[in-house]
Amino acid sequence: MGDFAVPNLLPLPVLLPLLGAALALAFRRSDRLQRIVSIAALAGVVVVAAVLVWQTDASGPQVLWLGAWQEPLGISLVADRLSALMLLVSSVVTLLVLLFAIGQGHADSDDEVARETPLSIFHPTYLVLTAGVANAFLAGDLFNLFVGFEILLFSSYVLITLGGSASRIHAGTTYVVVSLLSSALFLIGIAATYAATGTVNLAQLAIRIGGLDSGVALVLQLCLLTAFAIKAAVFPMSAWLPDSYPTAPAPVTAVFAGLLTKVGVYAIIRTQTLLFPESPLTDLLLWAALLTMVIGILGAVSQSGLKRILSFTLVSHIGYMIFGIALSTQAGTAGAIFYVVHHIIIQTSLFLITGLVERIGGSTSLHRLGGLAMASPLLATLFFVSAMNLSGVPPFSGFLAKIGLVDAGIAVGTPLAWVVVAGGIVTSLLTLYALSKVWSQAFWRPLAEARQVAELAAEEAADEAEQFEQAELDAGRRPRGTTTITAAPTGVALAVDTSPRALPRMMLGATAAMTAVGLSITLVAGPLHAFTERAAADLRQRDPYVTSVLPEQVRR
Amino acid sequence: MTTLAPTGFESTLTPNITLVLVVVGLVAVGTALALDRSLVRVLLGMVLIGNGVAVLYLVVSGRAGRAPFVGEDPAAMSDPLPQAMVLTAIVISLATIGFLLALSYRLWQISGTDDVPDDAEDARIQRLARDDETSETYDRSEESTTTSDERAEAGESRG
Numbered sequence: 001m002g003d004f005a006v007p008n009l010l011p012l013p014v015l016l017p018l019l020g021a022a023l024a025l026a027f028r029r030s031d032r033l034q035r036i037v038s039i040a041a042l043a044g045v046v047v048v049a050a051v052l053v054w055q056t057d058a059s060g061p062q063v064l065w066l067g068a069w070q071e072p073l074g075i076s077l078v079a080d081r082l083s084a085l086m087l088l089v090s091s092v093v094t095l096l097v098l099l100f101a102i103g104q105g106h107a108d109s110d111d112e113v114a115r116e117t118p119l120s121i122f123h124p125t126y127l128v129l130t131a132g133v134a135n136a137f138l139a140g141d142l143f144n145l146f147v148g149f150e151i152l153l154f155s156s157y158v159l160i161t162l163g164g165s166a167s168r169i170h171a172g173t174t175y176v177v178v179s180l181l182s183s184a185l186f187l188i189g190i191a192a193t194y195a196a197t198g199t200v201n202l203a204q205l206a207i208r209i210g211g212l213d214s215g216v217a218l219v220l221q222l223c224l225l226t227a228f229a230i231k232a233a234v235f236p237m238s239a240w241l242p243d244s245y246p247t248a249p250a251p252v253t254a255v256f257a258g259l260l261t262k263v264g265v266y267a268i269i270r271t272q273t274l275l276f277p278e279s280p281l282t283d284l285l286l287w288a289a290l291l292t293m294v295i296g297i298l299g300a301v302s303q304s305g306l307k308r309i310l311s312f313t314l315v316s317h318i319g320y321m322i323f324g325i326a327l328s329t330q331a332g333t334a335g336a337i338f339y340v341v342h343h344i345i346i347q348t349s350l351f352l353i354t355g356l357v358e359r360i361g362g363s364t365s366l367h368r369l370g371g372l373a374m375a376s377p378l379l380a381t382l383f384f385v386s387a388m389n390l391s392g393v394p395p396f397s398g399f400l401a402k403i404g405l406v407d408a409g410i411a412v413g414t415p416l417a418w419v420v421v422a423g424g425i426v427t428s429l430l431t432l433y434a435l436s437k438v439w440s441q442a443f444w445r446p447l448a449e450a451r452q453v454a455e456l457a458a459e460e461a462a463d464e465a466e467q468f469e470q471a472e473l474d475a476g477r478r479p480r481g482t483t484t485i486t487a488a489p490t491g492v493a494l495a496v497d498t499s500p501r502a503l504p505r506m507m508l509g510a511t512a513a514m515t516a517v518g519l520s521i522t523l524v525a526g527p528l529h530a531f532t533e534r535a536a537a538d539l540r541q542r543d544p545y546v547t548s549v550l551p552e553q554v555r556r
Numbered sequence: 557m558t559t560l561a562p563t564g565f566e567s568t569l570t571p572n573i574t575l576v577l578v579v580v581g582l583v584a585v586g587t588a589l590a591l592d593r594s595l596v597r598v599l600l601g602m603v604l605i606g607n608g609v610a611v612l613y614l615v616v617s618g619r620a621g622r623a624p625f626v627g628e629d630p631a632a633m634s635d636p637l638p639q640a641m642v643l644t645a646i647v648i649s650l651a652t653i654g655f656l657l658a659l660s661y662r663l664w665q666i667s668g669t670d671d672v673p674d675d676a677e678d679a680r681i682q683r684l685a686r687d688d689e690t691s692e693t694y695d696r697s698e699e700s701t702t703t704s705d706e707r708a709e710a711g712e713s714r715g
Contacts, residue, residue: 143641148647157655166666169659173595173672176656180649181590187609187645194638195571195616512699 009055010064010077012048013087013134016041021127023091026287028120036100038123042095042130049088056084057531061538061548063140072201072554074496076140080545081535082337083137086266090137093348094385096514100352101126101251103506112451115240119186122162129155140549142190142200142224145267149186149231153179159252160244167247175244182230182237189223198387202551206274206542209555214280221276225268232264233320235292238315242299245314246307246364250355253307257314262340265321269340272325273333273543285326290420293319293427300380300434306354306364306442309434313390316349316427321418324405331408334536338529340522346390346398349514351477353383356503356511357442368440370450374504380443382515387512389518399519402428402551404529563681575615582608595660595670599653606649 020041027033056062065071079087101122132152139145157179161172182417194200194300196216196220197208209217241261245253272279279285296316303309321343324336354364361369373380389396402424409421441450521528538544546555582604589601619633666668 041690143644147648149643152650154655155653157652161659164662169666173659173663176659177590177598177602177672178651180652181605183648184605184609187611190641191609191612191616191638194641200637200641282636330643453630 008064009048009051010062010079010138011036011066011092013052013091013133013138014047014077016044016048017127017131017134020125020410024127025058028124029421031105031120034120038098039102041097041127042091042098043544044213045091045130045134046088046095049084049091049424052084053081056081056532060544061435063549071551072199072204075144076201076203076549077138078202078549079138079509081376081531081538081550082266082269083529085139085341085535086262087134089344090133090259090262090454091130091537093344093514094126094133094255094398096510096517097251097255097258097348097352098126099513100254100507101249103504103510104249104251104355104509115283117428121158125155125158126255128382129159133259133263137266140203141202141203146183146190148185149263149267152185152260152263153183156256160248160256162252163248164358171244171247172208178240185223185230185455186227188294189220189227190482192223193220201549202270202274203546204554206546206556217276218280221271221281222278224271224275225281228264228267228271229288230264230364232261232268232322233292233315233318235295235319237317238292238296238318241315242308242311245311246305250351254351254355257310258344261314261318262344265318265325265336265340266514268322269325269333269336269539272328274542274545275327277540277542279328282326282328285322286416286420289319289323289326290423291319292316292322293420293423297430301437303434304366305445306357306366306369306438307351308320309438310347310350310354311473312429313434316431317343317347317390318415319427320402320405320478321423322427324408326420327408328418329408329412329413330536330540331411332405332535334403334529334532335401335408335537337532338404341528341532342397342401344519345514345518345521346386349382349389349511349518350386352378352507352511352514353386356507357383357404359503361442366438368454370445371443371447372455373443374447378508379503383443384421384439385470386515386518388432391435392428392433395522397518397525399523400529540545570619571615572619575611579608579710580613581614582611593671595656595663595672598672599656599660602656603649603653606645606653610642613638613645 020037023037024034027037052062056079061078062084065078066075069501074451105122129152132148132150132155134148135151136145136148139148157172157176160175161168190200193205196212197205199205199208209220212220226237230240235240248256293316296312296314296319300309300312300316303312304329317339321336321339324332324334324339326332356376357369357372358364360375360379361372363369365394385396389398392398393400406421409417409424565714586601586604586606586608592598592601615694617635617638619634622628622632624636633658661668
C-alpha cells in the first residue's frame with residue numbers, strides 16, 4: 001500500500017456509519033436491508049481501523065486537513081497509535097453488539113419486546129452513535145472533539161429512552177440533564193482556551209499552553225478535566241451512571257458501558273498528555289482514582305441487581321484508568337491504555353451476558369434468579385470466565401492490565417501512589433467478591449432455594465413499597481392515584497422457569513465471540529503491551545503528534 | 557520530557573465587561589433554575605445556561621468589528637471563528653432542548669407530574685435507614701445450609 005492512500009482513510013470511520021445511518025433510515029421498512037447496511041458499514045469500519053492501526057504503527061500519526069484550507073485554519077483529523085487502537089477496539093465491539101442486537105430482534109420479532117425496542121429506529125441511531133465515537137477519537141481539535149461528543153450523546157439520548165417506557169424516561173431524564181451540564185462545561189472550557197491561546201487545534205495548543213501563566217493553564221485544565229470526568233463517570237461525578245444505564249435494552253447498555261465512558265477516558269488521556277504534560281494535578285487525580293475505585297466497588301457490593309452491580313463495577317474500574325493517567329509516567333499511561341482496551345471488551349461482554357441471563361431468567365435481580373448453571377452451562381461458563389477476567393484472576397487480561405498499573409504505581413513510589421496501589425488491589429478483591437456473589441446466587445444455587453428467597457423478598461418489598469407510598473402521600477409529595485416508580489414486583493411471579501426459553505443462537509454466538517475476544521487479549525498481551533508502550537511513548541514525547549499535524553512554518 | 561518550546565503567544569483580548577456581566581447573570585439564574593425539582597424549570601435553566609455560554613463566545617471573539625467577508629480589511633473584521641463555533645453549539649442545544657421538552661411531556665404523560673423523580677435506589681436506602689433495617693443485601697441465602705434445607709422441607713410438606 002502506497003503512502004498516498006494513507007490519509008484518505010481517515011474520514012471513513014466517521015463517514016461510513018453516517019452513510020449507513022442514512023441508508024438504514026431509508027430502508028426502515030425492510031429489516032433485512034437495514035441489517036445488511038448496518039453490518040456492512042460497521043464491518044467496513046473494523047477493516048479501516050485495523051489498517052489505521054498498522055499504518056500508524058509503521059509510519060507515525062496520520063493527519064488529514066479537511067476542506068483543503070491552509071493549515072492551521074481548517075479542521076484536522078488525526079490518528080496516532082492511541083486513536084487507532086481505540087478505534088479498532090470500539091469498532092470490533094460495536095460490530096459484535098450489533099450482531100447481538102440483530103439476534104435479539106430476530107428472536108423477538110413477534111414478541112412484546114419487539115414493540116419495546118423498535119428496530120427501525122435502532123439501526124440508524126446506533127450507526128450515528130458509532131460515527132460520533134469515531135469522530136471523538138479522530139478529532140484533531142477541541143471543538144471537533146466536542147462535536148464528536150455531542151453526536152454520540154445525542155444518539156445515546158435516543159437509545160437510552162428507546163420505547164419511552166416509564167423507567168427509561170425516568171432514567172433518561174437524569175442522563176440528559178447531566179450530559180447537558182457537562183457539555184455546557186466543555187463549551188466554557190473551549191471558550192476559555194480560545195480566549196487564552198487563540199486556537200482550538202490540539203497540536204497548536206500543545207505548543208501555546210506551555211507559555212501561559214500557570215494559573216490560567218490550571219483553570220483551563222480543571223475546566224476540561226471536569227467536563228470529561230463527568231462523561232467518564234469519575235467520582236464524585238459518577239452518580240448518574242448506575243441510575244441511567246441499567247434500564248436501557250441489553251445491547252444498548254452493553255455498548256454504553258463499553259464505549260461511552262471510555263471516550264471520556266480517552267479525552268482525559270489526550271488532554272492530560274498533550275496539553276498539560278507537567279500536570280500539577282497528579283495528587284488530585286490520584287485521589288479521584290482511589291475514591292472512584294473504592295466507592296464504586298462498595299456500591300457494587302451493596303447491590304442486589306445484576307445490572308446495577310455491573311454498572312457500579314464499571315464506575316469502579318474507571319478508577320484504574322484514572323490511576324494510570326494520574327501517574328503521568330510512560331508506564332502509567334501505557335497501563336491505562338492497556339486497561340481501557342481490556343475493560344471495553346470485558347465490560348461489554350458482561351452486559352451482553354446479563355442480557356442473556358435476563359432472557360433465560362426473566363429478571364436480573366439476584367433475589368429472583370437461580371439454577372442458571374443448570375439451565376445453560378455455556379452461558380454459565382461465559383459468565384464465569386468474564387467475571388474472573390474482570391476481577392483480575394490470572395492468567396486473564398484483567399490480571400495483566402492490573403499488574404501493569406500496579407508496577408507503574410510502585411515505580412512512582414510516592415506514599416499516595418502506594419495507597420492507590422493498595423486501593424486497587426482491594427478493589428480487585430471486592431470485584432471478585434461481588435461477582436462471585438452473583439455466581440453463587442444466580443448460577444450455582446438450586447432453583448428451589450431461589451424460589452423461597454424470592455417469595456420472602458417479594459413479600460418484604462411489597463410491604464416496603466406500601467410504607468413508602470404512605471410516606472410520600474403523608475409528605476404531600478405526590479397527588480393521590482399516581483403510580484409509584486419504586487413499586488415492588490407484585491406478587492410472587494417467579495422469574496425462574498423450570499423450562500427456560502432457549503437462547504437464540506445469534507445472541508449467544510455474539511456473546512461468546514465477545515468473551516473470546518476478551519480471552520484473546522491474554523494471548524496477544526505481549527504485542528499489545530508493546531504497542532501500548534509505543535503509544536504511551538508517543539504521548540509522553542508529544543513531538544510525533546505535533547510535528548505530523550503542523551507544517552513547520554505554522555508550528556507556533 | 558518535551559522538546560516543544562513554548563512560544564510567546566500574546567492574547568490581545570480585552571473582554572467587554574457588559575457582556576461578561578450578562579454571561580454571569582444568565583449562568584447564575586440558569587443554575588438556580590436547574591436546581592429545581594420540576595423538569596420544565598430544569599429545562600429553562602439549561603436554556604439560560606446555554607445562552608450564557610453562547611454570549612461567552614461573543615466575549616471571547618474580542619472587540620466587535622465588521623462582518624468577515626473576503627476583501628474586507630482584516631484589522632476591521634470581527635473574529636469569525638468563535639461565531640462559527642457558537643452557531644454549532646446553538647444548533648446542538650436547540651435539538652437537545654427539543655428532545656428534553658419531549659421527554660418532560662412524556663414524563664408528564666406517564667406520571668402526571670413533571671417532577672424529576674426520586675432516585676429509586678436512594679429512596680430505598682433512605683427508607684431502610686429510617687426504619688433501621690438491615691440492607692436488602694444482607695444475604696438471606698447465606699444462612700446456614702441446614703436452615704434453608706429445613707425450610708425447603710417444611711415448605712414441601714406444607715404444600
